[in-house]
Amino acid sequence: MKALVTGGAGFIGSHLVDHLVSQGVNVVVVDNLSMGDLHNIKHQGEVTIYIEDVRNEKFMQQLLQEERPDYIYFLAAVASVADSIERPAETHSVNQTAVFNMLEYLRKAELPIKKFLFTSSAAVYGNLPELPKTEGSRVDPLSPYAIDKYATERFVLAYGDLYDLPTVCVRFFNVYGPGQNPSSPYSGVLSILTDCLQNNKLFTLYGDGKQTRDFVYVEDVIQALWLITKSKTSHEVFNIANGNETSLNSIIKMYEMVAGSKLKIKVSHGREGEVKRSVANIGKLVKLGYTAKWSLEAGLSKYWEGTQQSEASRN
Template identity: 50%
Template sequence: MNYLITGGAGFIGSSLATYLAHEGHSVTVVDDLSMGKKENIESKNIQFIKADVRDSSKLKSILKNQQFDYIFLFAAIASVADSIERPIETHNINFESILQILELVRQTQDKLKRVLFASSAAVYGNEPTLPKKEESVIRPLTPYAVDKFAAEKYTLLYANLYNVPTSAVRFFNVYGLRQNPASVYSGVLSIISKQFIKILNNEKAGFNIYGDGEQTRDFVFINDVINALLLVAESNESKGEVYNVGAGKYTPLNEIVKAFEEVAGVKLPINYMQARDGDIKDSYADITKLSRLGYVPKYTIYEGIKEYFAGLLSHY
């Protein structure tokens, strides 16, 4: 099969690209390396093209010259803070580039099996009902979340209106190797892991928890995410549909720290700070809809952290 992955040098995109290449598929990655890293592209079966997804002439050339079986749209500025500070620029990347690619796909890709767009659980906002279901109330609170929801709706519209085979997924808290702990955009697990690496290197370390540490999130390991992405992309039932991608469980932050301590064999100094206004206390996904496609998360939080941290240690 022939795959195109935009944003394929980033965390999730490069993890999927590496898996597909190891399975013997042909993979083309498009990334401008503003957030992704070239070293994430490891396999000779991956063709890397450095390009900005806003470059319509470049994207048109790629899509006119190749017929793809599957296209994954991961390119984005994955920062809520950036979207607040630079709403126009992030809108151009997180929304307008998606619409542009969808239209190019409609014009050029006659044999395409699926376009899959990566949305976010951020679209749910602060609406308190749990667990989050695909039909839950949508209350996006930031330009990032608004753009993700709008791009998601356009993606599904192309299935219903233009018969382009599309699907979308809403990621919850994905973690795993290639998630850069030095990045300001990193998830909390990669930030915590960086502190444990410091301790093992005899450096000063510590971690601030805002509140009592009992706030919960739905943490899902990257290997389970790859499985979910392929299930959605390859299912006939999923055309024109959106799916939550999570573990379907809620894990307190204190439990995350404890799991890391057990895996690393050291204690992490914790500073409990006053809770921040606006922080969401609890969030987790209802994955019933995804489960109907055959999705079963294989990694507990401890198993995922153990594999993740072992990979980090071998890297460092």
């Protein structure tokens, strides 16, 4: 069994790569390291790694012909809403065109695959009032990033239906855990909070802190991806989340308790294109056997413990 993971040196991608290796899967990674880091991959010696851009169409086609992966996980993305507003054309080329080109090549070359999994985002739901968000909820993408993710979902699912490709899409909610880079503009709020608490830095709170998110620990995300991989489901969308809504203010209080220190906060204006409330219905995933094993407090404690150990080992 062979798997191709684009963006495999990134935060979620590297966790997926390590899990696939532990399951005996032969893994191939493509990553241009614009956001990822090879040190994130624990089993580097057991993985074939190409430092290349997924937008290099000729390279990607040759790779698919030579490697012949059974499973393709498309995680490569420019994952920043703010960046997509600043550079819509460039982010579009990664978040949609590169995916479309791969689907089109799979169709034309008639390469046999067992599953093509595209990673989308809860950002597609936007600010519509219906909560919790089900996979069938109305969408209202507010940024070029969210628009690209939703449009690419439709390509992935339509190609699956029209050309008999076993495709599936997942919508990540707010994933956190070890391996996130707090200095990256694509980083999640929890990694930034961790860095600020650990190094006594000033945290910029955008808006009133009442914005809510559904935070899911990365090990639960990998559990969900593996369940979907093993299932026979195709041409479907799945929310990947914890199923609980938490405000940023509540997160800050909980993390201060976990860390045993007080956060220094600077309040700033809310950001353009930001979703106000977000929480998932994970019923479809539960039917595949998914159970969120990490509560937010347990996940934060594990995350904090890991950062402290990493800091101690560096010193």
